[in-house]
């Protein structure tokens with residue numbers, strides 16, 4: 676991987692990790708913060724992956740079995756990305772006001788996917804999240820784990836298009 680690309684990947688990883696860390700901090704790293712933290716992980720990563728679950732267990736000092744128990748008990752958590760690509764749209768107040776309905780509409784028109792669904796070809800899953808802590812980027816979107824925002828619906832559709840095309 677080129678140095679610039681590597682740096683970018685690392686900084687995205689850092690940003691997402693920071694959002695999860697902020698949730699844990701807000702709850703004083705107490706074990707009762709587990710559900711909130713898992714929400715936060717899912718919001719920024721699109722799903723709960725193994726590494727993230729291990730990290731949360733370690734940071735909150737909760738047995739891994741309990742973390743998996745909670746992650747699999749609640750239907751709103753998902754352990755696997757359903758589509759090859761994920762687009763998480765923040766529907767928090769700031770983002771909603773700045774154009775989330777138009778974004779959801781554009782995605783539906785172009786990919787025939789509603790929030791919470793995956794496209795028929797399995798390429799794209801669309802998820803929604805509450806405030807992901809990047810209100811300055813409203814409307815904030817997380818594309819394959821990369822936090823982005825301030826995009827017009829057309830630009831977002833282009834970004835999603837090239838994200839999907841890149842693995843063709």
Ligand code: FES
Pocket residue numbers: 765766767768769770771805806807808809810811813814815
């Ligand atoms: S409301 Fe969307 S990031 Fe805060």
